[in-house]
Amino acid sequence: MNKENKELLFYLLLFILGLLLRLYKTINIELEISLRIFRYLIPITTINLIIYWLIKEKRGKQIPNNFSCIKLEINKEGINDIKDIGERWEILINKIVNMIPNFMFIVKVGKSKHVNHEDIGYDLTLWLWGGKNNDKKAYEIKAITEAIIPQFNARILDKKQSVEELRKIIMFKQPSGKGKIQAVKKVLNLPIAAKRNTVFLRGIKFSMPMPRAQGLKIGYVWPGNKNLPVRVALTDFLSHIAIFGRTGSGKSTTAKRIITNLWLRGIPSLILDYHNEYRDVIVPLGGEVFTPGVEISPLTINPLKVRGGIDVDEHIDFLIGIFEDTYSLTQPQCYMLSKALKNLYTMFDPEKTEPTLRDLIDCVKNLKEHSVSEYEIKKALLRRIEMLTKGQLGRILNSESVWDLERILDRPVSIELAHLRNDEHRNFLSYIILKLLYDYRVKKKSETLVHATVIEEAEKIIRKKPEGQISIGERVVSELRKFGEAFIIISQSPLNLPRNIIINTATKIIHTIGATSDARLLQGQLNLNKEQCSILLSLPHSCALLKLKDQPEAYPIKIEPPKRTIKVNDLLLRSLRREIWGSIS
Ligand SMILES: Nc1ncnc2c1ncn2[C@@H]1O[C@H](COP(=O)(O)OP(=O)(O)OP(=O)(O)O)[C@@H](O)[C@H]1O
Ligand SMILES: [Mg+2]
Numbered sequence: 001m002n003k004e005n006k007e008l009l010f011y012l013l014l015f016i017l018g019l020l021l022r023l024y025k026t027i028n029i030e031l032e033i034s035l036r037i038f039r040y041l042i043p044i045t046t047i048n049l050i051i052y053w054l055i056k057e058k059r060g061k062q063i064p065n066n067f068s069c070i071k072l073e074i075n076k077e078g079i080n081d082i083k084d085i086g087e088r089w090e091i092l093i094n095k096i097v098n099m100i101p102n103f104m105f106i107v108k109v110g111k112s113k114h115v116n117h118e119d120i121g122y123d124l125t126l127w128l129w130g131g132k133n134n135d136k137k138a139y140e141i142k143a144i145t146e147a148i149i150p151q152f153n154a155r156i157l158d159k160k161q162s163v164e165e166l167r168k169i170i171m172f173k174q175p176s177g178k179g180k181i182q183a184v185k186k187v188l189n190l191p192i193a194a195k196r197n198t199v200f201l202r203g204i205k206f207s208m209p210m211p212r213a214q215g216l217k218i219g220y221v222w223p224g225n226k227n228l229p230v231r232v233a234l235t236d237f238l239s240h241i242a243i244f245g246r247t248g249s250g251k252s253t254t255a256k257r258i259i260t261n262l263w264l265r266g267i268p269s270l271i272l273d274y275h276n277e278y279r280d281v282i283v284p285l286g287g288e289v290f291t292p293g294v295e296i297s298p299l300t301i302n303p304l305k306v307r308g309g310i311d312v313d314e315h316i317d318f319l320i321g322i323f324e325d326t327y328s329l330t331q332p333q334c335y336m337l338s339k340a341l342k343n344l345y346t347m348f349d350p351e352k353t354e355p356t357l358r359d360l361i362d363c364v365k366n367l368k369e370h371s372v373s374e375y376e377i378k379k380a381l382l383r384r385i386e387m388l389t390k391g392q393l394g395r396i397l398n399s400e401s402v403w404d405l406e407r408i409l410d411r412p413v414s415i416e417l418a419h420l421r422n423d424e425h426r427n428f429l430s431y432i433i434l435k436l437l438y439d440y441r442v443k444k445k446s447e448t449l450v451h452a453t454v455i456e457e458a459e460k461i462i463r464k465k466p467e468g469q470i471s472i473g474e475r476v477v478s479e480l481r482k483f484g485e486a487f488i489i490i491s492q493s494p495l496n497l498p499r500n501i502i503i504n505t506a507t508k509i510i511h512t513i514g515a516t517s518d519a520r521l522l523q524g525q526l527n528l529n530k531e532q533c534s535i536l537l538s539l540p541h542s543c544a545l546l547k548l549k550d551q552p553e554a555y556p557i558k559i560e561p562p563k564r565t566i567k568v569n570d571l572l573l574r575s576l577r578r579e580i581w582g583s584i585s
Helices: 003-027 029-038 041-062 082-099 134-148 159-171 178-187 251-264 312-327 331-347 357-366 372-387 391-397 405-409 423-444 472-483 499-504 516-526 530-537 570-584
Strands: 067-074 105-110 123-129 152-157 196-201 204-209 216-221 229-232 241-244 269-273 288-290 413-416 451-455 485-491 507-510 543-547 555-558
Touching: 003 041, 067 134, 067 159, 082 134, 134 152, 152 159, 196 555, 204 530, 204 555, 216 251, 216 543, 241 251, 251 269, 251 451, 251 485, 269 423, 312 331, 312 423, 312 472, 331 357, 331 372, 357 372, 391 423, 405 423, 423 451, 423 472, 472 485, 472 499, 499 516, 507 516, 516 530, 516 543
Parallel strands: 241 485, 241 507, 269 413, 269 451, 288 413, 451 485
Antiparallel strands: 067 123, 067 152, 105 123, 196 204, 216 229, 216 555, 507 543, 543 555
């Protein structure tokens, strides 16, 4: 018997007891005094019953019917490692959430009766609403779930059962937990009390809205209850994340935590690792680390290769922008480079051949100079391009591309750049990688989050330019948000980045900042008062202020470093991803 029926039975029994006692009283008058206490039993239980039915009716009417509901159950018997299955299944569900645009959230109803595991319950109900063809999507989810993890039984509930499930959830506060109840209330359009919590950090008050129930956990509210996790919605990743803080404040550790959790949800990341410090997380995650320019795990990229579907003129424009931003080319140098590139792609049909930097040098050499100044321009330009064909960078750039972009973008990958001799080399290579990413994403197109790129020392590639100009890095970051790519932008000082980047990164994580001027810039962005702002200069270790997209103010959180050993089987994850994405798209 469920909780609701038990309550009903209790009221009925009380009612019957009241009736019996009333009857008894009329027969045996002497008992009157001792029974006075029961005098109100009938009116009380009657009122209770009326209220009960009224609430039930009202709740029932508020439930919309444009939704579908799937109940997923697993029977422990016959399964050796139920926890393992459960973990994989959670990953799968998270993938499904990403695949279906109108899939709003998952309600965890609780542990199944069949499952006795102490940590995880595998009896879940998924709700789809607010979109079209919810029933069709429900069958699609059922098919996917059962195909990948046959141990699961996915049952699509009919409307009556679904309404009953949903009603039970709000009437009996099931599942427990404010976030979930609020989420259910949201479906039913019931008012949600805008509760605010308060935290004090070093005596300074910060207020914060109720943390989100859904999203990627990045830490927990601090100081305070460790059980109050802080989450960033996956959709907010597409408006990018900025992490700021002085050296040693914990920026990379925070980024590591984020990429680890993203990968647990099947979303890979690419790191432009300026200090070669991500290997320790990428390797346990089953990802790959490339060290371009050295013999072990090398990487070769031909910047002149025009990938299928990319317009040659746009490719040329992009390349000129990269040269201009890296080597501060003058306008006449850019013009000459543009002429040489046009000649290059006339000589080499990009659909058939792959010209190399050596070919570009020949094209520049073949340009006729009409004056001494043109000769000087040509010489300066040749010096720049020739640098790219020598030494470490030459080994990376001056050959055919043997870079399988698909493979690099479907797992966590770090590209180590610290060993490259100078910043110009590092920046040039980073730009070329961003360009490849840009071409790939624009071609593939995705509205949901599919991949994240971490840019360390972001000010070097997302350059601040004079008013009215936009750097190549800024262009890539701004445009790719529409194509399923998230950027995690890391810098010591927000002042070094273009203003638009600061304004448009929806999620900001601020560790201890090194300069008052930076703190002042962030004060407005994070909606802090003077006192709160002062703490930015001396936040405790592993603590940061977090500003989420739709929350008005920033508040303090603690970030846990990622665990080194990740239990998820990478091979299975990869094949699952292919299977799911392949079968849907
Ligand atoms: N949340 C955390 N919990 C525990 N230790 C942390 C945390 N964040 C950072 N640390 C430790 O602090 C040290 C510096 O952290 P990290 O390398 O992330 O800083 P950073 O801001 O990236 O520095 P840099 O600007 O020099 O790259 C590391 O030893 C790291 O282990
Ligand atoms: Mg770092």
